[in-house]
Amino acid sequence: MAISADADDGVPSAPLATGVATQTVHNELRRLILEGKLAPGAELSQLELSRQLNVSRTPLREALRLLEREGLVVSGGPHRLVTVSALSMTDLDSLYSMRTMLESLCIWLTVPALRDDDFARMEEDLRGTHLKDPQLSQEAHRRFHAVLRVGAEGRLSEQAERLFEHAERYQLAYTRRDVTLLDVKHKEHEAILEACRQRDREQARDLIVDHVADTAMVLMTSERHAPFVLPTAVKMAKAAG
Ligand SMILES: [Zn+2]
Numbered sequence: 001m002a003i004s005a006d007a008d009d010g011v012p013s014a015p016l017a018t019g020v021a022t023q024t025v026h027n028e029l030r031r032l033i034l035e036g037k038l039a040p041g042a043e044l045s046q047l048e049l050s051r052q053l054n055v056s057r058t059p060l061r062e063a064l065r066l067l068e069r070e071g072l073v074v075s076g077g078p079h080r081l082v083t084v085s086a087l088s089m090t091d092l093d094s095l096y097s098m099r100t101m102l103e104s105l106c107i108w109l110t111v112p113a114l115r116d117d118d119f120a121r122m123e124e125d126l127r128g129t130h131l132k133d134p135q136l137s138q139e140a141h142r143r144f145h146a147v148l149r150v151g152a153e154g155r156l157s158e159q160a161e162r163l164f165e166h167a168e169r170y171q172l173a174y175t176r177r178d179v180t181l182l183d184v185k186h187k188e189h190e191a192i193l194e195a196c197r198q199r200d201r202e203q204a205r206d207l208i209v210d211h212v213a214d215t216a217m218v219l220m221t222s223e224r225h226a227p228f229v230l231p232t233a234v235k236m237a238k239a240a241g
Contacts, residue, residue, distance in 0.1 A: 044082045095166055099163045108205050113151035129141045129189065144189060209237075
């Protein structure tokens with residue numbers, strides 16, 4: 001990334017300014033895509049975006065390149081049109097199979113490392129997932145799962161976190177706020193917490209594998225996608241997990 005500073009006088013050089021702008025634009029566009037405010041398949045006009053976000057074309061192009069590398073936008077065609085990545089069953093299958101494997105590794109590494117204050121945080125986050133406000137509930141859910149990765153090193157936990165965020169895009173698009181499903185998920189979270197508290201890493205791993213893989217199944221068999229597509233990669237990952 002083009003971030004640099006003048007070492008002699010500490011005055012930021014132009015590339016630093018561009019780098020900061022790129023990061024800001026990247027964060028903002030990423031948030032809009034993950035929250036579904038920029039819809040899957042939506043065409044992005046660089047001219048319009050640079051106006052709306054009040055940035056020049058260079059940091060915008062760089063931010064779009066980062067989003068493309070992350071798989072959130074695609075570009076192509078004679079006019080290098082940039083669109084928000086569409087959601088698809090095959091992408092959902094590979095995304096959730098990767099999540100199943102990585103979250104299982106993360107929890108395996110994390111269970112022995114958890115401390116009393118981690119359990120307290122998880123309990124509080126679980127209470128948070130019951131909140132009526134969907135955004136607060138989603139944030140608490142995110143924090144709960146983040147604790148389950150604290151024992152995993154950077155690359156592994158970062159990748160798992162990124163996949164978690166991408167998976168939220170599917171949850172947002174494919175599920176309604178279903179009370180029965182929420183209840184099932186709450187019970188699964190409680191069982192995961194209990195296994196962690198017992199330091200039973202095998203049980204914790206089995207539970208997180210089911211938690212993730214079963215969500216994929218729910219998403220793939222939601223009414224909107226009949227006839228159902230069976231998640232083949234997820235099934236493999238679940239068996240391996
Ligand atoms: Zn969960």
